[in-house]
Amino acid sequence: MFADWPLLSLVVWLPIIGGAAVLLSGDKGGSEGARRLALIISVATFVLSLGLYTNFDSSTPVMQFQERFEWIGDFSIFYHLGVDGLSMPLIVLTTFTTIIVVLAGWEVIQKRASQYLAAFLIMEGLMVGVFSALDSMLFYVFWEAMLIPMFIIIGVWGGPNRVYATIKFFIYTFFGSVFMLVAMIYMYYQSGSFAILDMHAMKLDMTEQTLIFFAFLAAFAVKVPMWPVHTWLPDAHVEAPTGGSVILAAVMLKIGGYGFIRFTLPITPDASASLDWLIIGLSLIAVVYIGFVALVQSDMKKLVAYSSIAHMGFVTLGLFVVFRIWGNPANGDITGAALAVEGAMVQMISHGFISGAMFLMIGVLYDRMHSREIADYGGVVNTMPVFAAFAVFFAMSNAGLPGTSGFVGEFMVILAAFKASFWIAFLAATTLILGAAYTLWMVKRVFYGEIKNDNVKALQDLNQRELFIMSILAVAVLALGLYPAPLVDVMHASVDNLLHHIAQSKLP
Amino acid sequence: MMTLEMLNLSIAMPEMFLLALACTVLVVDVYLKDSQRNVTYMLSQLGLIITLILISQQTPQNNEWTRELAFNGLFVNDLLATVLKYAVVLLVAIVFVYSRRYLQDRNIFKGEFYVLGLFGLLGMMVMISANHFLSMYLGLELLSLSLYAMVAFDRENPNAAEAAMKYFVLGAIASGMLLYGMSMVYGMTGSLNIVEVAVALDQMEGDNIVLIFGLVFMVIGISFKLGAVPFHMWIPDVYHGSPTTVTSYIATAPKVAGFAMVIRLLAESMGSFQADWQGMMIILAVLSMAVGNVIAIAQTNLKRLLAYSTISHVGFIMLGLLAGNQEGYSAAMFYTLTYTLMSLGGFGIIILLTRKGFEADNINDLKGLNQRSPWFAFIMLIVVFSMAGVPPTVGFWAKLAVLKAVVNIDMLWLALVAVFFSIIGIFYYLRIIKLMYFDDAEDKSEINCTRDMQIALSANGLSVLMLGLYPAALMSICIAAFS
Numbered sequence: 008m009f010a011d012w013p014l015l016s017l018v019v020w021l022p023i024i025g026g027a028a029v030l031l032s033g034d035k036g037g038s039e040g041a042r043r044l045a046l047i048i049s050v051a052t053f054v055l056s057l058g059l060y061t062n063f064d065s066s067t068p069v070m071q072f073q074e075r076f077e078w079i080g081d082f083s084i085f086y087h088l089g090v091d092g093l094s095m096p097l098i099v100l101t102t103f104t105t106i107i108v109v110l111a112g113w114e115v116i117q118k119r120a121s122q123y124l125a126a127f128l129i130m131e132g133l134m135v136g137v138f139s140a141l142d143s144m145l146f147y148v149f150w151e152a153m154l155i156p157m158f159i160i161i162g163v164w165g166g167p168n169r170v171y172a173t174i175k176f177f178i179y180t181f182f183g184s185v186f187m188l189v190a191m192i193y194m195y196y197q198s199g200s201f202a203i204l205d206m207h208a209m210k211l212d213m214t215e216q217t218l219i220f221f222a223f224l225a226a227f228a229v230k231v232p233m234w235p236v237h238t239w240l241p242d243a244h245v246e247a248p249t250g251g252s253v254i255l256a257a258v259m260l261k262i263g264g265y266g267f268i269r270f271t272l273p274i275t276p277d278a279s280a281s282l283d284w285l286i287i288g289l290s291l292i293a294v295v296y297i298g299f300v301a302l303v304q305s306d307m308k309k310l311v312a313y314s315s316i317a318h319m320g321f322v323t324l325g326l327f328v329v330f331r332i333w334g335n336p337a338n339g340d341i342t343g344a345a346l347a348v349e350g351a352m353v354q355m356i357s358h359g360f361i362s363g364a365m366f367l368m369i370g371v372l373y374d375r376m377h378s379r380e381i382a383d384y385g386g387v388v389n390t391m392p393v394f395a396a397f398a399v400f401f402a403m404s405n406a407g408l409p410g411t412s413g414f415v416g417e418f419m420v421i422l423a424a425f426k427a428s429f430w431i432a433f434l435a436a437t438t439l440i441l442g443a444a445y446t447l448w449m450v451k452r453v454f455y456g457e458i459k460n461d462n463v464k465a466l467q468d469l470n471q472r473e474l475f476i477m478s479i480l481a482v483a484v485l486a487l488g489l490y491p492a493p494l495v496d497v498m499h500a501s502v503d504n505l506l507h508h509i510a511q512s513k514l515p
Numbered sequence: 516m517m518t519l520e521m522l523n524l525s526i527a528m529p530e531m532f533l534l535a536l537a538c539t540v541l542v543v544d545v546y547l548k549d550s551q552r553n554v555t556y557m558l559s560q561l562g563l564i565i566t567l568i569l570i571s572q573q574t575p576q577n578n579e580w581t582r583e584l585a586f587n588g589l590f591v592n593d594l595l596a597t598v599l600k601y602a603v604v605l606l607v608a609i610v611f612v613y614s615r616r617y618l619q620d621r622n623i624f625k626g627e628f629y630v631l632g633l634f635g636l637l638g639m640m641v642m643i644s645a646n647h648f649l650s651m652y653l654g655l656e657l658l659s660l661s662l663y664a665m666v667a668f669d670r671e672n673p674n675a676a677e678a679a680m681k682y683f684v685l686g687a688i689a690s691g692m693l694l695y696g697m698s699m700v701y702g703m704t705g706s707l708n709i710v711e712v713a714v715a716l717d718q719m720e721g722d723n724i725v726l727i728f729g730l731v732f733m734v735i736g737i738s739f740k741l742g743a744v745p746f747h748m749w750i751p752d753v754y755h756g757s758p759t760t761v762t763s764y765i766a767t768a769p770k771v772a773g774f775a776m777v778i779r780l781l782a783e784s785m786g787s788f789q790a791d792w793q794g795m796m797i798i799l800a801v802l803s804m805a806v807g808n809v810i811a812i813a814q815t816n817l818k819r820l821l822a823y824s825t826i827s828h829v830g831f832i833m834l835g836l837l838a839g840n841q842e843g844y845s846a847a848m849f850y851t852l853t854y855t856l857m858s859l860g861g862f863g864i865i866i867l868l869t870r871k872g873f874e875a876d877n878i879n880d881l882k883g884l885n886q887r888s889p890w891f892a893f894i895m896l897i898v899v900f901s902m903a904g905v906p907p908t909v910g911f912w913a914k915l916a917v918l919k920a921v922v923n924i925d926m927l928w929l930a931l932v933a934v935f936f937s938i939i940g941i942f943y944y945l946r947i948i949k950l951m952y953f954d955d956a957e958d959k960s961e962i963n964c965t966r967d968m969q970i971a972l973s974a975n976g977l978s979v980l981m982l983g984l985y986p987a988a989l990m991s992i993c994i995a996a997f998s
Binding site for chain 2: 077078079080081082119122144147148151152154155158159162163169170173174177178181182185186188189192193195196
């Protein structure tokens, strides 16, 4: 039914215009109207984005649902949207997560709720824009504009140290992206166009590629975030309201990974091949070292934030280990490499669900006890049995239990890494132990044992709204874990195309 | 034999009307009682609207722009001049809208403000259309003298008197430098006409030390007027000391005229010395971006903060100018026009927050603006992010255009320096947002302002956003102005 609609533009602009409407509806006389309106808009956007999935032709890697209009003719900048198998799943993840966020803030956010919801809706539109932009300037506009609502969300509705956290967040990401902007302008003069696909076809010598590689790395490494530029993330997560943490972990980090796929790999394949050791090294540090850091956290949100960094290490590892797989004379075909990239993609989607669920769980506890310290809890299972069941389930999937989505992506990446080098795979596989250690140890301390204090004793179990949110997330995690085929099939053609593209040297 | 036709007066219609208007306002105001000052205001605004209509009459048939000369080559009209004149008249008209209540509250709602404002505007328009060193100087002095008087206009205020004194002394030195430089150029080329000077310079061979000296003095004079580091010292003091309405006047339209001055004096007449003034401008631009952005961080006075922010933006405008080609000039023009719009919005918000006996120029006065007025907090949010160059506001496109021009002349390093300083700059802009949105209001009083100001300020802020969403039209006008 959506066949002739400008579906992508609708998914981008409906939440933005809807957000403005929510903003105008205001908070005078209760925010109930604003909440309902926001929910309707987010559900409608999700339904529209499902149209992208159902009408998607997964047999071809070409960009689909394309829309192209001249925007700034003198600079040859176009309003050019389109999706392939790599961006479409991330768009659906974005629209899905936004519904969760709108629901999660239903009762908790009482202060200026219309502004809160509007910020999330506007951000949703902008994030979809990032995933669907095919013009690098359009991409950049969405990419930067996204910072404004997030800055406000953390700064207004965040915790006590929110100002420090949000300014750090903004400056870190802004720092990364301006160098990307200069690189894009440079590439404009090399390729004669701001179109991303034209940039993919452009020849660049090694020096140019290396410089552009580092400019992109500055932008995407901060966003992912990779060690050592990850320090903004724990701060931002701890101070952000639950909804902000969920969006940050579930979608915003993915934009960094997506940037590597859309820009770094296809535009600078030779530089990526020669600098793959750098990214692989940083990814392994993220997996192992950050895993240990997570182990010693006493704050639940910080723990999950560090665990996010470690899990995102798998994404960057999967993307760059392909060069090692080709370098290994034992294989030399593309299928092994495809496993790595698909693993990275699955890991991104799965981490979106799981980290979102983890932050929601902490939010559920925080709303009741106003503490994120692990030491303040203990024996929660006695008072909140249903919640504890969900918590254990999500913790298991965060640790990568087979049967949950957390397992699929990590397993694919580790499997592919074995073809590159035993040691890379070995170090990556430590996550199965470390992840289990920090997650399950947290669960043990928070949920099991004797009831720690009177506050825990007074806890109420999940209400219907929370139960509903947890259930749909649990279904998503389980479905993706047991039957990942619908997701992998969609991206297969695009991944193959990407790998064929980066297998060819772009040196002139 | 001189005839009236040779003067080609018709193309200077807007200026002549404005002169008549200023004189009329001056005379009419004398016969008005204090309670009837609104007549002066209305008359000035009506006159500005007619001036705008007269400027629009200058559009040639079927849009074929040529350089039309008048007054024996003293005065030129082209697309560049027309666009810039539209901008200055509009900016001054909006400043007048913003200033009415402010002046009334301080018992300085006097006709002189409007008369001086109109004479200053006339000076700017003469500068914009100058095709001769003398007419440029004439316009510049008419503007400067009006500004000195406007700064000191609030007689009771010692800060204003101090600012006016500084401004006058430094401004006079700068004018002297400029004139000295012009005289050297005159000595070597034998002409003061911009086109003739350009022709004479083109034919000159080898290094000419006198000309280089003349160029240096002219660049210094221009830098003083624009406020580029190291000739920026007057800007913070004058912005701070002047009544806020005067600050909003100084911070907007004269920048456009200053841009025209650079184009007419450096690009059009000294074009063949581009390599020489490019080197000087690189230094000025880098220093302006560095000093402006770094010192702004330490400011607690909002007007001083915006003053240092202006200095850093002047650095960016110079980046475009030093590219020395059509792309660079049009980028600098786009930057100037959009920056003045943001600056106007920023000072508009400060004026909005003032009350009788309260200046609202400390950055803490912005605290909790989102609680007091979500709408105007949003307008300020747009303006501030635009100054920081964050999309989707127009400030981003202005920065992009300039960076693009700099990259295209193979000065990638300069583009990197520029973005580096804009990262530093983002900090103090974020601090303004933080105060408005994250902090609780200390001063919970109602914001009372007139309806016309509300509309003008909202339109001002929204235009910054709208131009950010659709910059193409303004961009192509700026490009056409230099083709």
